[in-house]
Amino acid sequence: MASKALIQTVKADFLDPSLYDDPGLSGVPRLSRGTVLAALSRVFDLAEGRRSGHAQRVAYVGVYLAGEMVLEPAQMEEVFFACLLHDVGMSAGATGPRVETGRGSRLISGAARASDVLSSVPIGGWADVISALATHCELGARIARKMGLGESVARAVGRHHDCWDGSGPPGSVAGERVPVVARIVALADRVESMIDAEGSPLLVRRRGPALVRDMSGSELDPALAETMAAIAGRDEFWLGFYDNDLSTSLMALNYGGMMSRDDLFDLIAVMSDVVDGRNGREPGTGRRVADLARKMALCCDMTERRADLVKVAALLQDVGTLGVPAQYLSKPDILSIDEMSAVQMHPIYARDILSEIPGLGAAAWWVGCHHERIDGKGYPGMLEGDEVPVEAQVIGMCEAFDALTSERPYRRAMSAADAFEVMRGMGGTRFDPYLLERFESVAGPFPG
Ligand SMILES: [Fe+2]
Ligand SMILES: [Fe+2]
Ligand SMILES: [Fe+2]
Incomplete structure (x- = not known):
């Protein structure tokens, strides 16, 4: 005993x-904030019913895009954290709206998988969707603030469903009034969701640029969408995206300091x-x-x-x-x-x-x-x-x-x-x- x-x-x-x-x-x-949150982001995936690693892959896309846009190092870190935490508000809410999918019901994480949402009537109706969108953004921003990640990360989490054309949840802003970090998170989230929904890496590789351009000017910032479409034509991007060690590579960035x-x-x-x-x-x-x-x-x-x-x-x-x-x-x-x-x-x-x-x-x-x-x-x-x-x-x-x-x-x-x-x-x-x-x-x- x-x-x-x-x-x-x-x-x-x-x-x-x-x-x-x-x-x-x-x-x-001794660990960096980035290491701990990259691992814990898998909990957010679980809470949303997403495939494990969703938030990490969003961070990969976001950081890749931020690098291409030549953002300052501090802003790259903000993109990283806002991507990892974009849907942390879903973990904090006891219930969110759900839709029936082929694999049972799942929480709606906003416009992240627009095809899922639009093809199914949510259990509880559309009002539930709108209120869940606003609530998880607000809750997420509050949690990011409590984690000491800074105001820019909190604002980006709070605005990750704002659309370029202003058609986001109530209280959204449009165009360049949406902070650039939030615009990158929105794009990375939609791109990851689109890739996930497509299933086959080969199909995505072929159709990726066109799919990104489809959302340009409506949901997404056209300049960012154009850059992303160019990135989606590169093998190097896809090799990183499908790398089995992606999690370790993200942790090794040690963003946020020890x-x-x-x-x-x-x-x-x-x-x-x-x-x-x-x-x-x-x-x-x-x-x-x-x-x-x-x-x-x-x-x-x-x-x-x-x-x-x-x-x-x-x-x-x-x-x-x-x-x-x-x-x-x-x-x-x-x-x-x-x-x-x-x-x-x-x-x-x-x-x-x-x-x-x-x-x-x-x-x-x-x-x-x-x-x-x-x-x-x-x-x-x-x-x-x-x-x-x-x-x-x-x-x-x-x-x-x-x-x-x-x-x-x-x-x-x-x-x-x-x-x-x-x-x-x-x-x-x-x-x-x-x-x-x-x-x-x-x-x-x-x-x-
Ligand atoms: Fe327990
Ligand atoms: Fe979301
Ligand atoms: Fe997401």
Whole structure:
């Protein structure tokens, strides 16, 4: 049991096992904003029901185009971040309008796939589409601002559906009154969506320039569209677009500069706020759970550096829920098997996304295990006993305690003592009894 060896080795064949052998684990790595957000942008794709890597490919197109337009280096970075975050507002909104597609229903992300939208009547009607367009732009701008990415990035996210001819959502501006960064994002988003919808790279390669010119002067800035049409005639552009290592190449740009440990906490805490907001949890829940998890990690004799990584994992533990329909997460009733399977995917989504970030492999593994139980009845891996990392137990315990002591639509908040009593009842099944004692010494004492 964990009491014998708090820092243990966990076998994970999909990740480098040496990550879990090192008791001195090197702590929070030095990372750039660009690296972290390039990886986390996959969460936004999930929330929108887009093919993974959509936001990254939009960033590739945007930066390529910005380079061709000879923008200043600072503006290239703004294009990069605005492209990655263009639809982050979709992650923050609990519901958006959906259309039926051949592969089930999907959220409408505005005019990004105009063909999809125009060929189907949205569930809920057109008013829903217009309001979702305006809402996700506004929410997205607010999130970009909170992430400290600067006013130009926030404005571009807020205006990425404004059209050259002024036919965007209410409040849109037209022509050159739309900031150039926003015009580039709009173009990159439409181009990526068009390529994605086309399916075959060969067809796109042939038809690309004409398709871009079709939108020129209506949705898109004609000068930018013309430059893009010329780019779409180059093999070099397509080789980069379809490169399997595109994600790594974008991360290697290290845009936004290297962050300190506290900068990283601040950035990912905003992601945790997005998750709280989308899942109807009280603002600040994720931050509170993460602070408690860090305290408990220290109380379990982990080093400061390891405890920092536990905090990172705790802040991001539920980012994967953005890929699960919100109504399943808040359903007061018993979930159907299909609904339960969807919910149980969330640690896997988060694990896979975090494992892309250099130096966060161990945190990714803990996040992937935060719903495992020591009796082997947890998910997704049904790990047992010592196979469940202590860090994952710490995170799961802090999360469970916070959930029990918080108000839910279907039940009142429990007192701390009652909540701990419930958790004590899970000793030996869900949680390690020794860790429960440690938990009491951090969050307690609990009378009774
Ligand atoms: Fe959008
Ligand atoms: Fe998009
Ligand atoms: Fe979770």
